[in-house]
Amino acid sequence: MLEHDGHGIPDGRDRAADHGIAHWPFDSPALDVLPPTLPDGRAWPSIHILTPSLSDAPGFLATAASITGQTYPSVQHHAVPPDPEGAARVEALLADDSADYLLVLRSGDLLAPGALAALALEAVLTDAEVVAGLRVVFGAAVLGLDAVAQAPGHLDAAVPAGHLGAFTGGECLLSRAMVRRAGGLDLPCGSPVADLWPRLAGSRFARIGRPVLLQYEPELDPSPPSPGLAIATLTDHGAGGGAGIAHRRLAAALVLAGHRVAEHRLAGEAVPAGAEWQDSFPRTEAAIRDGGYDLLLVGNIHGATRRLALLDRLRRHLPVAVVMHDFFPITGRCAFPNGCTRLVTGCDAQCPTPTQYPHLAPARIAGVHAEKRALLTAPDAPLLLANSSWTHDYTRGNAPAGTAVARIDLAFPTGVFRPGDRAALRRQLGLPAGDVLVMFGAVIADAPGKGFQDLMRTLRRIARPGLGFVAVGRLDDSTSLGLPNLFVAGPVAEEAVLAQWYGACDIYVTASLNETLGQTPVEAGLCGIPTVAYRASGLTSAVIDGVSGVLVPQEPDALGDALLTLVADEPLRKRLGGLGRIALGNRFSDAAAALTFNDRLVARGLLAPPPGGRQRFSPRLLGRFAYARDRYPGETGTVSGPSSTPIRLLRRAKRAVLGRDLPLWARRGLYAGGLLIRAVRRFR
Structure with missing residues (x-):
């Protein structure tokens, strides 16, 4: 032998x-x-x-x-x-x-x-x-x-x-x-x-x-794969923003697994600033109802409507599954309860944050919450799909008894988010060659819901020579942050370019406490850089503690201390980067997402078990992995481009006068303006 x-x-x-x-x-x-x-x-x-x-x-x-x-x-x-x-x-x-x-x-x-x-x-x-x-x-x-x-x-x-x-x-x-x-x-x-x-x-x-x-198998003439499901996807505004990106990626993974997927958006029928009052989308509803679909896969729709009445009507015609990109499907109005206990007793007019997005007049909150709870316990109720273990447990614990909840994985293009030549990327992006660079970001980099103020306090405390910071996402006034050695990438709409920014940095950090999963730590880990985050919410799945990064308790200075440990320990950074790349690639690829999705549908009786006990994929799936010669190049236009100077100034002025939230009178005024614009366009 x-x-x-x-x-x-x-x-x-x-x-x-x-x-x-x-x-x-x-x-x-x-x-x-x-x-x-x-x-x-x-x-x-x-x-x-x-x-x-x-x-x-x-x-x-x-x-x-x-x-x-x-x-x-x-x-x-x-x-x-x-x-x-x-x-x-x-x-x-x-x-x-x-x-x-x-x-x-x-x-x-x-x-x-x-x-x-x-x-x-x-x-x-x-x-x-x-x-x-x-x-x-x-x-x-x-x-x-x-x-x-x-x-x-x-x-x-x-x-x-x-x-x-x-x-x-x-x-x-x-x-x-x-x-x-x-x-x-x-x-x-x-x-x-x-x-x-x-x-x-x-x-x-x-x-x-x-x-x-x-x-x-040189002599094999494979039999054609069994046809998959005809799936309609539904979102408010499509693939823009974090939830939209996640939903598009999941849909793409399902296509590679043999399903036929058609996209539907509510935006085409939505009245500008009218989500709080609109719940009728007849053209979209008819297209889904009469389209011969086997399943409706719903993402975020609260940018177009604050109710789930549309889903209540459609579930009478076909099975409905809702991906929990946030908790809007089970709350009275909010996307993240942030520890609010009213969700357990029933959301109502005593909601502490009715002017925060997705805002809703206090008098309507109780009725909308009761309507959602009735839908979730109705015959043929939607299946809620949680994208992390924490989100699954939170949803099951706070949704009405009997709500159908299942755990899935999200999909990431692991061939796009891959390690690169760090020195070459820094030269290309104009970043300092010798500094340790800490990256943070989101679609809106300074969003309060991402723990931005806590993050800035942490980064200002640890700032020192040889340590730089990279911000990715919309940031209207970087000079107000008081953060030295800051490099602002702005909104990055191309996945391949975003991967370059990750690959040029050494550490990723987030102070968010509100993530059903947390896509950016997964993207960072696939690019070979570790994440430091709080041991909270879905981040406990997005960051594998001690493997792809470090999770810390929600205590003062814990985030900063962990960052300083990684800054000082290059071998540890490399070890976490290498292990994280492997582990996250195993668990968050297109194939991994499609397999868990199919597992859940088979368990619910919505999909027949695959013949022979093997799930087949298109040969195109090979191009989604890092070592393929003809790799999938990644999506473009995933987020809006940089705002013009006047728009940024207007946003800053609005925040100075009204804060980040919008009072009810302002929302009504914007809605009335939207109705007027629509009427004028129809008249023309």
């Missing part, structure tokens, strides 16, 4: 061309650096890869080369011949306590870049005994991608067959101890992992949303 440790395969790269790899759509690897240890300081677990063949079998050297390219610190590759000696060596390996995990890889099949580190880190973080990733099936071209469709938890006994070639199990990392308890591996049989799978029932199972296995 041949063994190698990932080194010394001189002709493996040349032989890879025999299997199409010379023409494989891979770019040069992203600037990922694998940290030398796990988050707790332990060594990376040992992985033994078993290839049931002779070392001179066709394709073996290509397989070996793909393992060499992993740069994983503790891997051994074994060519296991079909003879008694090979069987005895496998038995000895299963009895060896120094071997942590096994992976069975056919001769000619390949590991995707970074696969071993991704599988191993998820196994360690979740204590899983089986970790499965995506399979890419290829011949002369990419034929498709798929994944085990079982939801994370405890493995069932069904073997995931699928329709993209036989299940070889090469995308599954297996605990060596678990395999031994299950009776071992019969490598000479044609499909050893499929044979083992039923004996793994009840094992702890985890799934990552990134390619692991490149399975070579």
Whole structure:
């Protein structure tokens, strides 16, 4: 039995061309650096890869080369011949306590870049005994991608067959101890992992949303995938702003999973400044009702209406699911209760913040809240989809008893948000080469709901020579912040450019306490920079404490002290950046989001389980990952561009006179003006 440790395969790269790899759509690897240890300081677990063949079998050297390219610190590759000696060596390996995990890889099949580190880190973080990733099936071209469709938890006994070639199990990392308890591996049989799978029932199972296995099937003519759902998405103003961006990304992930998605917006029928009074959108309602859709997927609509009456009417015609980008669907009027206890007893005219957006006249709050609660407990009520564990628990605890709530993951373009050459990016963006740069941002960078005043106090306290700050997002008056060495990027509407700003910095920080997830820490982590944040709200999912960043208690100076620790400790920053890139890429890719979404729909009976127990994806999904040559370039126009000087001055004047909120008389005046403008346009 041949063994190698990932080194010394001189002709493996040349032989890879025999299997199409010379023409494989891979770019040069992203600037990922694998940290030398796990988050707790332990060594990376040992992985033994078993290839049931002779070392001179066709394709073996290509397989070996793909393992060499992993740069994983503790891997051994074994060519296991079909003879008694090979069987005895496998038995000895299963009895060896120094071997942590096994992976069975056919001769000619390949590991995707970074696969071993991704599988191993998820196994360690979740204590899983089986970790499965995506399979890419290829011949002369990419034929498709798929994944085990079982939801994370405890493995069932069904073997995931699928329709993209036989299940070889090469995308599954297996605990060596678990395999031994299950009776071992019969490598000479044609499909050893499929044979083992039923004996793994009840094992702890985890799934990552990134390619692991490149399975070579030169003769395969794959059957067409089963058609997905016809899904209508509904938002107030589309993909602008944080919630709109999140909803668009989720919709794009569902398209890659085979669903047909059509976008609908309320903005075309909305009266300017009329959301507080408008709840009729007949054209949009008719288009959704009569469109032959299987599901309505709703994002934020409170920018166009303060009621859910439209959803109440539509749920009588098709299933409705509402993504909890904030808590508006369960409150009387607000997006984030901020600790207000009236949500439990019933929102009413005693609301402490009726003039804050989304504002509503106090006299109407109780009625709107009662209307929402009735909708959430009605027959065929909407399914509320929470995008973090904290949001799921908060929603379940504060929505009416019996409300349908399920947990999903959001999607991020992991090939756009990727590490870059920090020195080159700083030269390109005009940032100082030697300073430690701390970045903060939001669509509206100085929004009070993002903890902006607390953040400014923190940053002013830690400011010192050699430490710079980068602000991304709308910021009307940066000179008023009193923050030295500040670089203002302004609104960044292109995802690829935003990734450059992240990649040029060293640390990301947020003082927000109100996030159902927190997209910016995930984007930062995918770009290889750690986040410092409070241990609060959905940030406890967006920042993996000790892996992709540091979570601190809500105490004075805690945020600043953690920042100073990272500023002074470059190795720690690099370790968190490297680990975070892997862990967040596993959990927040397009594939990960689509898989969890489909899990929830199958559990609710809204979607049939995928044939063969494998979820298929379009070949275009490959372009969403960092190592693809033809990568998805990212979206543009995600936020509004910089405001003109007069507009900024008007906003500052308005804040000076009225503050950030709008009194009821001002809202009524704006609404009346909107109605007048609409009437004039119709007359013309």
